[in-house]
Amino acid sequence: MIRWQLAYPETEIPLFGRPIGPDEYNAFVTMHGTIMVFFVAMPLLVAAMGNFLIPLMIGARDMAFPRLNMMSVWVLAVASLVLLASFFVEAGPAAAGWTGYPPLSARIEYTGVEYGLDLWILALALEFASFLMGGINFLVTPINLRTRGMSLFRLPLIVWMIMGASILFLLSVGPLIAGAVFLLLDRNLGTSFFLAEGGGDPLLWQHLFWFFGHPEVYVILLPAAGAMMEIISTFSRKTIFGYKSIIYAVMIAGVLSFLVWAHHQFISGLDPRLAMPFSITTILISVPFAFIIFSMLATMWGGSIWLTTPMWFAVGGLSVFIFGGVTGIFNGSAPVDIYIHDTYFVVAHFHSTLFSTVFLGGFAALYYWYPKMFGRMMNEFWGKVHFWGTYIFFLLVFVPMHLLGVGGMMRRIADPSKYEFVKELLPMNEFITVAAIGLLLIQAPFVFNFLGSMFVGKKASENPWDATTLEWTTPSPPPHGNWPGAIPAVHRPPYEYAVPGVSEEWLPQSRPEGAAS
Amino acid sequence: MNAGSASTPDAVEPSPVPAAKLGIWWFLASEVMVFGGALVSFILLRLVGPGWSEDLAHNSVALGSINTLILITSSFTIVEVLSAQKRGDEKKFRSFMGITIVLGLLFLVIKGVEYSAHFSEGLFPDKGLFWAFYFGLTGLHALHVLAGIVANASLLVVVSRPGGFARYSHRAEMNGLYWHFVDVVWIFLFPLLYLG
Numbered sequence: 001m002i003r004w005q006l007a008y009p010e011t012e013i014p015l016f017g018r019p020i021g022p023d024e025y026n027a028f029v030t031m032h033g034t035i036m037v038f039f040v041a042m043p044l045l046v047a048a049m050g051n052f053l054i055p056l057m058i059g060a061r062d063m064a065f066p067r068l069n070m071m072s073v074w075v076l077a078v079a080s081l082v083l084l085a086s087f088f089v090e091a092g093p094a095a096a097g098w099t100g101y102p103p104l105s106a107r108i109e110y111t112g113v114e115y116g117l118d119l120w121i122l123a124l125a126l127e128f129a130s131f132l133m134g135g136i137n138f139l140v141t142p143i144n145l146r147t148r149g150m151s152l153f154r155l156p157l158i159v160w161m162i163m164g165a166s167i168l169f170l171l172s173v174g175p176l177i178a179g180a181v182f183l184l185l186d187r188n189l190g191t192s193f194f195l196a197e198g199g200g201d202p203l204l205w206q207h208l209f210w211f212f213g214h215p216e217v218y219v220i221l222l223p224a225a226g227a228m229m230e231i232i233s234t235f236s237r238k239t240i241f242g243y244k245s246i247i248y249a250v251m252i253a254g255v256l257s258f259l260v261w262a263h264h265q266f267i268s269g270l271d272p273r274l275a276m277p278f279s280i281t282t283i284l285i286s287v288p289f290a291f292i293i294f295s296m297l298a299t300m301w302g303g304s305i306w307l308t309t310p311m312w313f314a315v316g317g318l319s320v321f322i323f324g325g326v327t328g329i330f331n332g333s334a335p336v337d338i339y340i341h342d343t344y345f346v347v348a349h350f351h352s353t354l355f356s357t358v359f360l361g362g363f364a365a366l367y368y369w370y371p372k373m374f375g376r377m378m379n380e381f382w383g384k385v386h387f388w389g390t391y392i393f394f395l396l397v398f399v400p401m402h403l404l405g406v407g408g409m410m411r412r413i414a415d416p417s418k419y420e421f422v423k424e425l426l427p428m429n430e431f432i433t434v435a436a437i438g439l440l441l442i443q444a445p446f447v448f449n450f451l452g453s454m455f456v457g458k459k460a461s462e463n464p465w466d467a468t469t470l471e472w473t474t475p476s477p478p479p480h481g482n483w484p485g486a487i488p489a490v491h492r493p494p495y496e497y498a499v500p501g502v503s504e505e506w507l508p509q510s511r512p513e514g515a516a517s
Numbered sequence: 518m519n520a521g522s523a524s525t526p527d528a529v530e531p532s533p534v535p536a537a538k539l540g541i542w543w544f545l546a547s548e549v550m551v552f553g554g555a556l557v558s559f560i561l562l563r564l565v566g567p568g569w570s571e572d573l574a575h576n577s578v579a580l581g582s583i584n585t586l587i588l589i590t591s592s593f594t595i596v597e598v599l600s601a602q603k604r605g606d607e608k609k610f611r612s613f614m615g616i617t618i619v620l621g622l623l624f625l626v627i628k629g630v631e632y633s634a635h636f637s638e639g640l641f642p643d644k645g646l647f648w649a650f651y652f653g654l655t656g657l658h659a660l661h662v663l664a665g666i667v668a669n670a671s672l673l674v675v676v677s678r679p680g681g682f683a684r685y686s687h688r689a690e691m692n693g694l695y696w697h698f699v700d701v702v703w704i705f706l707f708p709l710l711y712l713g
Contacts (some may be wrong), residue, residue, distance in 0.1 A: 060529075064536045136543045144536045148528040170547040175554025182555075185653055190643035193558075193650075204558055211554070489528065
């Protein structure tokens with residue numbers, strides 16, 4: 001619907017019955033950002049993968065605090081309901097952008113949104129509480145419940161990544177919680193933390209928000225990158241390139257991610273003397289991520305690659321991520337950013353990075369662990385149709401979008417035909433909208449494949465991909481308590497593929513030292 | 518952990534820190550960031566702002582000092598709870614926990630007296646940025662004190678049941694960690710909001 005409005009302003013939208021106005025457009029853009037980041041990306045990548053994979057991969061029967069875990073699920077459910085409810089209250093849902101910048105968000109008069117925005121803040125607060133509980137679980141479980149022999153440097157990388165994401169989340173969300181409390185007070189008690197006329201400072205919210213907001217990007221990215229590493233190593237039949245170095249790179253990136261937030265504010269009236277240091281840290285942070293990407297490429301180098309659907313998605317995600325990463329350099333440097341800030345170039349940039357991780361990485365993980373979850377295989381043919389459709393339509397949507405941004409089209413405008421210099425870009429907007437509809441339609445084979453394979457899919461064995469990590473040593477789907485008998489002990493690092501001098505092609509982590517070769 | 522199937526406990530890699538303690542430390546780390554963010558905002562706005570010494574003068578240093586003393590004393594009594602737990606001294610455990618709870622309540626009562634004095638002077642959160650921060654920060658802290666009192670009281674209740682001491686008294690350490698945290702936050706708030 002957002003795309004429709006941009007391509008055919010003020011016309012009726014099919015299936016919706018009427019055109020949307022600028023206020024509704026603002027609300028849709030806000031809610032799209034909020035739902036995608038906090039209610040799709042985080043639950044899917046962090047919570048679902050963390051809860052399913054951590055105990056299976058480290059050899060534990062359950063998480064460290066099962067009751068806390070259950071509570072976090074229910075709190076998340078309530079948060080989602082609160083957010084959905086905000087669509088139906090008087091004056092509609094939040095419309096101040098997903099970043100909720102004051103002064104727009106701090107007074108009811110500015111957007112005309114009444115309780116919708118309070119509900120939005122409440123939903124986010126509940127969601128943060130839920131992930132605090134989850135995050136504590138994701139940290140304590142791998143630290144305390146590893147099976148015998150599973151030393152920290154034998155953990156599969158995705159467990160490291162989820163732990164890293166949890167630490168980043170736990171340490172970055174605090175200031176934003178404080179900020180959310182202030183914002184609620186501003187709206188309901190008439191305080192002016194973020195309003196200049198009362199002595200407050202709207203920039204303060206931006207600092208509090210982005211201090212969380214940038215690490216949050218890595219909270220989403222790391223688990224997806226972890227899933228890609230597992231998949232790429234398995235299907236290249238090679239050990240991961242630079243296992244320990246990847247872990248150190250993630251630690252460096254984690255520390256740096258707390259020092260880059262102001263790059264979202266180069267045009268917000270930030271002291272120009274600060275722009276330089278933040279440009280430098282921002283460009284610096286691409287170094288550890290470049291290292292991680294090159295490790296994945298080096299893992300594939302010379303491997304005997306097995307092109308299954310999860311592998312296609314992982315490699316596709318990697319390629320789009322490289323693309324998004326390169327455009328990030330443009331954004332990171334303050335002089336260029338001042339020109340492209342708040343244009344569609346930025347929109348295209350973060351969609352490239354987030355789409356590649358959340359959706360392509362997420363799909364890769366789903367296709368890969370589906371047999372373990374449901375005990376049946378997904379259909380390979382339709383999986384590949386889904387991949388190629390998604391990949392091609394994605395590029396058709398977002399590559400032209402960079403051109404829109406360089407052409408000067410601003411983000412968050414409801415009607416591009418109102419601005420003279422953007423008018424000439426209208427055909428390109430129409431093209432993008434058609435491609436976006438294609439992107440939506442091509443998800444149909446996935447939905448059918450996902451649901452259908454639960455009943456008619458080929459029965460999956462314990463280890464359909466010949467993978468080495470611990471979750472593949474138990475029946476698919478795993479029984480209550482994860483292993484029917486005793487939990488296997490671990491004797492070797494993950495990713496022992498094609499070890500020289502060993503007759504077997506792969507060695508599971510549970511294989512004792514002496515039994516090899 | 519889980520009924521599962523194995524009757525013998527599963528072998529795990531030994532860890533120096535029990536899970537519950539590790540969990541509470543991570544929780545406190547995130548709490549530090551909540552108050553850290555709020556306090557840094559306050560300090561920065563104060564540095565660039567006109568200064569709030571007139572507003573500050575409305576706060577009673579005497580009441581604030583008494584409250585500081587109360588919280589520090591309660592930190593001492595909760596350590597006594599822990600040492601009673603280590604010695605297995607059920608009676609001391611209960612009485613010191615009781616004192617800690619009473620001290621926490623006393624703190625809230627004095628805070629309430631201060632609040633009502635402000636309200637009668639017409640000082641509400643919307644009367645300028647200092648008062649917004651004052652009520653925001655102390656209110657958030659008071660909620661944490663209240664949560665700590667509830668946690669301590671519920672521990673006291675379960676420990677007083679027959680057989681409860683052996684089962685639950687080790688949780689005193691978690692309560693103690695949290696209570697110390699609440700205390701430390703106040704030690705930052707007091708100079709910033711009363712003395713500064």
